[in-house]
Amino acid sequence: MPAPETGPAAVVRSLWAALARREWDAVADHIADDGLYIDVPVGPTAAARGPVDVVKRLRIGLEPLADYRNHEGLLVADGEVVMYEHAETWTFATGEVVELPFVSVHRVREGRITLWKDYWDFGTVVNAAPPGWLEGLAAADMSWMFDATGLV
Incomplete structure (x- = not known):
């Protein structure tokens, strides 16, 4: 029997398994105290920092x-x-479904994600989302926003 995988790849696999289950505390456990998340289409001015x-x-x-599904690749x-x-396959409450291809880049140090x-x-x-989806995002709590310009 092969030994269990360890190291950065195992941390990333574990992160994505937790995210696929939408187990938010487990996701947070994978993020370093100063870890950065950057949604590249939005840019580094709207990054999030810390778990x-x-x-x-x-x-x-x-x-x-x-429903939310992550399809391993x-x-x-x-x-x-x-x-x-x-x-990722996103199923909206109103029935719309979209499959989103992703590439995610992670940096792992001491067993935690420092950059994602x-x-x-x-x-x-946007083309598949229900009407009002963008407006709903704009009305969300934005207290997480962190300007990571110059850090990545």
Whole structure:
């Protein structure tokens, strides 16, 4: 029997398993105290920093969904950097469904995520989302916002 996987790749796999279950406390446990989350289509001026704020940011998009699925894909690790090509299926409460291709880049130090950048096409979700979805995002709690310009 092979030994269990350890190291940065295992941390990233564990993070995504927790996110797929929308277990917010477990997601937070993976993020370093000063860990950054950057949604690349939005940019570094709207980053989140630290476990509490990263989870606040993720919940805005994922918590209201009727269903959320992560489809595993290629995961490549080089030292502390882990790149993960995958897809997510979002099912909105009103029945719309969208599959979003992603590439996520993570930096892992001492078993925690210090940097997480998601690359995806914002237009794909906007074109499939129900009416009012963007307005709902704009009305969300934005206390998590952190300007990471110059840090990445």
